[in-house]
Amino acid sequence: MIIKLFKLIFILFFINFSIFSAFAENKKVEEISKNLRCLICQGQSVYDSNSEFALSVKILISEKLISGSTESEIYDFLKSKYGDWIVYEPEFNKSTLLLWILPLFLFIFGGLLIVRKVIINRSIK
């Protein structure tokens, strides 16, 4: 009786474990595919799209994850095939320097303007 119970628990544990690990892997595929643009239905992410291309990319991601690739390796692989455009986050390089720097610059500039105004107001008082 006890042995049977143990067997049952063991089987349940095993099923649970396999479901959980499949779930975790799907989570990772989801996470990566949300950061990728679909080339067929532009404006959608690979995660949202159900085009043949997007479905294939999702399969490829899970295959790569199973074979032990890291997330950034997968991005690099897809970038090498389709260009930087496929990832949502633009890479930091010469041509995107302005894109990254400008908001920071504007933020500092605006901050300085406010500080200046405050100082002037205080000195008037």
Place this chain on the structure above:
Amino acid sequence: MKIKLQFIFVFLIIIFVLSIFFKSLFENKNYIPEKIINKLDNQSITEFYSSKNYKLKDLFSPEEYIILNIWASWCVPCRQEHLHITNLSVVDNLKVVGLNYKDKKNNAGKFLSDLGNPYDIILIDKNGTESIFLGAYGVPETFLIDSELNILKKYIGPINLEDELEIKKLIK
């Protein structure tokens, strides 16, 4: 005077922004991965009939060019370009390789028996991942490659008479 200057400044900025918006109304904003990779990997792909694996490089005889055509029976433009692929299949130093994309074997067989089989060899891409390795993202897509697997030309979408003539010219 100062207010007038400010007004002109704001007006100019608005004109500038509107002109950018207006200009981009007519621009094509679709991204096409035209020339990202210049060379294909020597990947191994399964053959359609025998289910044997072939490396891409092994498909070449020396001094030969390959047309790698991605097609599927469910793809309507593939029927359109089929005539041109057939015309290319009789060119001497050109091998026509088909890559059957996400298709059912029966349907693909029927497509070929209906329209004729121009391919010297047909490979299968069952779940679309082989095409990602090629840098392709849909059907139909056609690559002209040399024996070193350099991509000489890539056609996204169905090829037409003009493309057919261009390919013939390129491999002369």
